Amino acid sequence: MNSRKIVILGGGTAGWMAANLIAKSWCDKDIRISVIESPDIGIIGVGEGSTPQFKAFMDFIEVPESEWMPKCNATYKNGIRFVNWSTRPGFEQYFHPFPAQPDDYSAPAFFHNSFVRRKGVDLEGHPDPFFLATYLAEQAKAPIAAENFPFEINYGYHFDSAKLGLLLAEKAKAFGVEHIQTRVRDVRKDTDGAIAALVCDAGQEVSGDIFIDCSGFSSLLMQKHLQVGFESFSNNLFNDSAVVLPTEQGNVIASETLSVARKHGWSWHIPLTNRIGNGYVYSSKYCDKDQAETELRAALGLLDSDVEARHLNMKVGQVKEHWHKNCVAIGLSQGFIEPLEATALHIVQETVQSFIECYQEQNFSCKGKDKHNQMMSQRYQAIRDYIVAHYRVNSRTDTPYWRDNANNNQLSKSLFDVLNTWVQGKNLSDELDRQDIDKYYPSVSWHCLLAGYGIYPEQHQLVAASQAANKHDLNQIREYIRRCALNFADHRTQLAHFTD
Numbered sequence: 001m002n003s004r005k006i007v008i009l010g011g012g013t014a015g016w017m018a019a020n021l022i023a024k025s026w027c028d029k030d031i032r033i034s035v036i037e038s039p040d041i042g043i044i045g046v047g048e049g050s051t052p053q054f055k056a057f058m059d060f061i062e063v064p065e066s067e068w069m070p071k072c073n074a075t076y077k078n079g080i081r082f083v084n085w086s087t088r089p090g091f092e093q094y095f096h097p098f099p100a101q102p103d104d105y106s107a108p109a110f111f112h113n114s115f116v117r118r119k120g121v122d123l124e125g126h127p128d129p130f131f132l133a134t135y136l137a138e139q140a141k142a143p144i145a146a147e148n149f150p151f152e153i154n155y156g157y158h159f160d161s162a163k164l165g166l167l168l169a170e171k172a173k174a175f176g177v178e179h180i181q182t183r184v185r186d187v188r189k190d191t192d193g194a195i196a197a198l199v200c201d202a203g204q205e206v207s208g209d210i211f212i213d214c215s216g217f218s219s220l221l222m223q224k225h226l227q228v229g230f231e232s233f234s235n236n237l238f239n240d241s242a243v244v245l246p247t248e249q250g251n252v253i254a255s256e257t258l259s260v261a262r263k264h265g266w267s268w269h270i271p272l273t274n275r276i277g278n279g280y281v282y283s284s285k286y287c288d289k290d291q292a293e294t295e296l297r298a299a300l301g302l303l304d305s306d307v308e309a310r311h312l313n314m315k316v317g318q319v320k321e322h323w324h325k326n327c328v329a330i331g332l333s334q335g336f337i338e339p340l341e342a343t344a345l346h347i348v349q350e351t352v353q354s355f356i357e358c359y360q361e362q363n364f365s366c367k368g369k370d371k372h373n374q375m376m377s378q379r380y381q382a383i384r385d386y387i388v389a390h391y392r393v394n395s396r397t398d399t400p401y402w403r404d405n406a407n408n409n410q411l412s413k414s415l416f417d418v419l420n421t422w423v424q425g426k427n428l429s430d431e432l433d434r435q436d437i438d439k440y441y442p443s444v445s446w447h448c449l450l451a452g453y454g455i456y457p458e459q460h461q462l463v464a465a466s467q468a469a470n471k472h473d474l475n476q477i478r479e480y481i482r483r484c485a486l487n488f489a490d491h492r493t494q495l496a497h498f499t500d
């Protein structure tokens with residue numbers, strides 16, 4: 001292979017994650033990497049919750065938790081608690097847990113119960129009693145097991161995104177990545193229309209073989225200069241704005257993200273070691289920025305406070321091609337599915353990994369772009385559908401926002417089939433398998449979502465469970481989870497070990 005030069009435009013989380021992953025993956029190859037960023041433009045500075053995939057990222061670049069977590073005020077995340085998304089009695093809240101190996105014993109009971117309850121039998125169909133992560137979150141415990149508890153536990157993190165960016169920049173530079181601080185003003189193309197060089201301040205040109213666009217929502221290379229189109233998801237994901245406000249951390253550090261449905265959207269509450277990050281994601285079609293800020297301030301007890309709020313716009317959808325000519329879009333420049341399940345950095349990681357695989361497979365050429373584009377587009381659509389389901393199955397009637405979401409019939413065929421399978425009492429795992437979409441969200445996530453909202457026959461329609469239907473002993477499961485949880489420490493105590 002001849003030498004290659006990869007130019008990454010953007011020093012936000014996406015740019016630095018890409019730089020680290022590429023540098024580490026090809027450390028034995030003759031590949032030079034530069035990251036260009038403009039300190040005047042800055043980064044978006046939100047994006048503080050992760051999926052378990054982020055652990056795989058940090059493990060791959062060999063940065064231990066004991067090093068990065070204290071530097072980024074990071075905490076552990078067992079999953080997400082959804083509050084007030086459903087009004088069905090007994091189902092006003094539920095937890096979406098990250099999977100843990102001990103669930104192998106208890107989850108089958110939940111699958112069984114939710115299946116039988118859909119057929120009209122009165123069994124416990126709420127997901128919460130069946131998952132270890134849910135219990136750990138309820139108890140504000142960290143998902144780090146004592147050494148004598150040898151089971152795999154998946155977990156995510158919460159972190160300060162600005163601090164994470166600085167740390168990742170240091171790591172990438174240690175891998176030999178060049179850091180150029182300047183503003184890109186123009187693009188010089190070759191005769192095929194591919195990018196030959198980025199034209200920066202003072203006319204400085206940075207040339208390369210591959211250009212990675214991590215320029216954020218501006219999508220400077222992909223959408224602006226290469227004119228790649230954008231597929232908006234606004235038809236069935238209405239939210240396009242957010243307002244962000246921090247509050248102080250209390251004595252108990254939660255080990256979960258809290259997601260609370262509000263009048264025209266929902267708010268996140270993300271615990272860091274030094275503060276709680278809060279944000280209200282809403283649709284500007286249904287409420288203006290002052291209304292949104294006032295609603296969030298009221299919820300946080302900040303109506304009389306002079307803590308400044310930040311307002312953001314979001315462009316929800318995906319680019320029509322994630323890799324076009326010699327340019328690959330990664331991060332907000334490639335698209336965004338609103339932050340309800342905190343999937344953006346997960347997608348960043350998957351996109352970089354797919355690029356690495358497709359580029360290398362085709363002998364470091366752009367011939368692998370079609371495969372990459374297909375994989376990324378499918379992933380975006382699958383994640384979008386899981387997020388859309390949260391809105392479509394809501395039972396709130398208090399505002400036009402929620403009623404319009406519940407009446408939204410612009411669903412993809414895939415989501416339509418999933419929801420139909422559930423309400424018709426058929427086997428949901430089989431349907432996800434048939435569509436081959438359980439690799440994006442596993443069956444347990446879909447089950448927790450639909451059961452968590454209480455999408456079952458009404459209570460008066462249910463018949464009492466016979467002994468045959470009631471084949472799992474719920475008390476035994478509760479006791480099993482309680483005893484498993486004895487192997488986990490209080491979250492704050494666990495985090496304190498980093499500074500011992």
Ligand SMILES: Cc1cc2nc3c(=O)[nH]c(=O)nc-3n(C[C@H](O)[C@H](O)[C@H](O)COP(=O)(O)OP(=O)(O)OC[C@H]3O[C@@H](n4cnc5c(N)ncnc54)[C@H](O)[C@@H]3O)c2cc1C
Binds near residue numbers: 015047214215343346
């Ligand atoms: C409200 C909200 C909540 C979110 N919550 C989550 C979450 O919980 N979890 C999650 O995973 N993700 C979340 N995200 C997404 C997450 O914030 C982003 O995916 C992540 O921060 C990566 O952003 P980025 O690097 O693509 O863009 P940015 O952070 O915007 O970085 C863009 C970079 O490009 C540079 N740049 C742009 N133009 C030029 C130019 N002309 N010359 C030089 N440099 C330039 C900028 O200086 C900057 O360095 C959220 C997003 C929003 C909007």
